[in-house]
Amino acid sequence: MSAPSPVDAPQHVLRLLEELHQKSLEQEAAISKKGKVFSSDVLGDLEDQHPSGSKEAEFDRLMLDKFIALDEDKCQFMYQLIGAMGATNVxxxxxxxxxxxxxxxxxIAKTKAATGKSGIVIATEKEKTKADIARKHWAQCGPTVQQEIELREGDLLETLNDGLPQVDLLLLDSEFNCSMT
Structure with missing residues (x-):
C-alpha cells in the first residue's frame, strides 16, 4: 500500500498523474535494461549501434515521443519544497x-493563496509536439493548473533570455547540450 499523496489536488488530477507516471515507467523499461533511463547509458548504446552517425540526433529522435517524467517521489518532493520555501516564481x-x-x-497556487504573493511557473519545451501534449494534460487538470503556467516553446537559451521575474526555484530537467565558446 502506497502512502497518500502530499499533493493537494482533485482526485481526477491525482489519477491522471498516476497514469502518466505509470506510462513513463513503462516507456523507461522498454528503453533501458536497467528499467531507468540514464541519458549517458542510452547515448553509449546508440554509439555502439550507430558508430558513424550522430548519437545525439538519434537520441533526440528516440526520445521525441517518450515521457521519461521526473519520478513521482521527486515531483512530490518539489511540490513540498516549493511550499516550504514559499516559492511562487518557478x-x-x-x-x-x-x-x-x-x-x-x-x-505555487497553494503558496500564492497562503502568502498573497503573485507568481508563475515558466515552463520551457523545445519540441512543439511535446508542448502540445503538455497543454492537453494541463487542460485535463483544469484552470487551477492552466492559469499558473506560462509555456515558452523553443531553445531555452532563447526562451529564458529575458522577461523573467525573480526566480525562486529552477527545476533543470532537460537533456541539454551546449558548448562553451
Missing part, C-alpha cells in the same frame, strides 16, 4: 509532456 527547463509542471502549478 522556472522548469525541460517540460516535456508537462507531468512535473502539474505539481509545480499546484504548489
Amino acid at each position: 522556472v522548469e527547463a525541460g517540460t516535456s509532456f508537462g507531468v512535473s509542471t502539474i505539481y509545480l502549478a499546484f504548489a
Whole structure:
C-alpha cells in the first residue's frame, strides 16, 4: 500500500498523474535494461549501434515521443519544497509532456493563496509536439493548473533570455547540450 499523496489536488488530477507516471515507467523499461533511463547509458548504446552517425540526433529522435517524467517521489518532493520555501516564481527547463509542471502549478497556487504573493511557473519545451501534449494534460487538470503556467516553446537559451521575474526555484530537467565558446 502506497502512502497518500502530499499533493493537494482533485482526485481526477491525482489519477491522471498516476497514469502518466505509470506510462513513463513503462516507456523507461522498454528503453533501458536497467528499467531507468540514464541519458549517458542510452547515448553509449546508440554509439555502439550507430558508430558513424550522430548519437545525439538519434537520441533526440528516440526520445521525441517518450515521457521519461521526473519520478513521482521527486515531483512530490518539489511540490513540498516549493511550499516550504514559499516559492511562487518557478522556472522548469525541460517540460516535456508537462507531468512535473502539474505539481509545480499546484504548489505555487497553494503558496500564492497562503502568502498573497503573485507568481508563475515558466515552463520551457523545445519540441512543439511535446508542448502540445503538455497543454492537453494541463487542460485535463483544469484552470487551477492552466492559469499558473506560462509555456515558452523553443531553445531555452532563447526562451529564458529575458522577461523573467525573480526566480525562486529552477527545476533543470532537460537533456541539454551546449558548448562553451
